[in-house]
Amino acid sequence: MTSTSHGIDVSAYQAEQDWDALKNGGLTFAFAKASEGQTSRDSRFAAHIKGIKAAGLVPGAYHFAWPNQDAAKEAANYIAAVKPYAGPGFLHWLDLERYSDGRNYRGRTAAQIKAYATAWIAAVQKAFPAQRVGIYTSASDLAAGHVPSGVPLWYPAYPGTRVDTFAEAEAATKPAPSGRAVTIWQFTSTPAKGPRVDSNLAYLAPDALRTWAKNGATGAPSYTPPKFPTGIGPGKTNPSAKTLQAALQATGYMPKSVTRADHYGTQTEAAVARFHDAHPQYRAKGKTHDVAIGPKGWAALFRLAYGQ
Template identity: 30%
Template sequence: MVLCVTTACGPDFRDPGEVFEVRGVDVSHYQGVIDWEALAKDNHHFSFIKATEGRELRDKAFAANWSSAGQWGFCRGAYHFFRPEVPASIQARHFFDVVELEVGDLPPVLDVEERGRLSPADLVTSVKQWLKMAELHYGVKPILYTGQNFYNRYLAGQFDEYPLWIARYDAEEPVTVCGRDYQFWQYTDEGQLPGVVGDVDRNVFYGTRIDLALLCIPPRSANPVDDLAKFGE
C-alpha cells in the first residue's frame, strides 16, 4: 500500500490512520485521564494498554484504562515492558498477577526495546521464555512488539510463529529483513486525538475488523493447563 505518492512525502502524503480501515492507540499513565468515549466516536477500534514493566512495576493507570476501554467497546490488549536484566520467568509471573484476560481481548503483548547486557542469543532465549510462559498461561499466542531496526538487528527470523506489532515513525511502512508479515504498525508517537491530552501513539491493523476479532481470545471449553513449574522462579 502506497501512503506517499511523492518522494518528498509532502502535500500528497496520506496519514495511515486515514488509509487503513482498523485504527488504534497504545497508552499508559503518561496520557493521563483518557476520554475513551471520544476515542471510540473518532473511529478507533483497538487499544494496547500498559500493565506492567520489569520485576514489579505496575502502570498506575492500567486498571482505569482497561475498564474504560472495555466499556466503550475497544478490542483491548495489555502489554508488559521487557527489562533484559530481570529473569523472564519473574517478569512473566508479574504480568500474570496483574492481567486477567477475557474472551474477546487481544492476546498479551511483550514490548521489547532494549538488549541491556544480554548477548543477542541470550536476548532471544529470554524473550522466548516469556512468550512461551504467556502462551501456556493464557492459551493464546502472545503478540511481540518492537521497533523496525531492533527487530531486524536482533529478533528477525526467531519469532515467526507469533503475531508482530512493529514501530516505524515515518511515511514508509516497516520492512523486515526476513520478509515476514506483521499485523500492527505503530506509525507515530506524536498523534493528536480527541479524548487524549498531548501526544499518543497511533497504530493501524493489517486487516478488517473481522480479522481483528479473529485475532482476539476465542471462547474455549476448558482453561489452558497452567504448567509453569518447569520455567522456574
C-alpha cells in the same frame, strides 16, 4: 469496506481517555501498559483497561521487557496484573525495546535476549491459552535476531509528518522489517493534531480484527511454544555434558563453535560460570564463581533455552 483498523496505546503518561468518544470517532482497538520488569506495575493500567473494555474496543495490554532479568518472574508480574481483565479477545504483547542507555539489555547477547523473549511469550501463552500473545519490537531488534519467529508483530516506525494521520498511514506502503509480516504498525507518537498519543494501524478490518483477537483463522498465526530437542527435557538434576552444552549454546553462554563432548571440560565450566554471573541467585551458597549448575539453575537454564 476498510481493510485496516485504528487504535492507540496508552500508559501512565496519558491521562484518562474518553473511550466512548474515541470509539465513535473510528477507533477499534486500544492497548494499555500493564507492567515492567519483575515487580513494576503501571499506575493507570486498571483505569485505562476498564475504560477500553467498557467502550467495547478490542482490548490489550503490554509488558516492558528487561531481558537481563528473570523471564519467568517478569511473566508472572504481567500475568498477575492483567488476569482480572483478560478474557476472550484480549491481546497480550511483550514490549521488547532497548532503553536509550541500554540498561535493560546490558550483559545480554542476542541469543540470550531471544531466549528471554521466547520464555516470556511461552509463559504468558500458557497462562492464557485461548488468547493471542505477540511482540512489540523495532527494526534493530529484528535485525539483531532478538525476536522469535511465528509471533504476531506490532511494529513501531515513524516516518515523520508525512505519515501522522490514519489516512496517511493507510496510504503508505506496509512495512516489512527484516522480511517479517507486520500485524500492527505504530506509525506515530506525536500526531500533528490531537493529544500526544501513540497511533496504530492494524492490517485487519475491524470485524476481522475482532475475529483474529478471538483466535479466528484470519491474520498472523498464533504462537506455538518451542519443544525441547529430542533427548532433552526438564527434571534432570545431573544433566549429561552434551545436554548441558546444548542448553548453554542455545542461550548464548557457550559459543556455538564449541564442539559438544561427553565430558564437561573447562569450556563448559566457563560457560556455567557466565550463566551464574548473569543469574547469581542460582549459584551455590557462598560461592562467587560457581561451575556446578545445580537443579534450580538447570531448570532456569532450560526455561531460557527452550521456553518451557
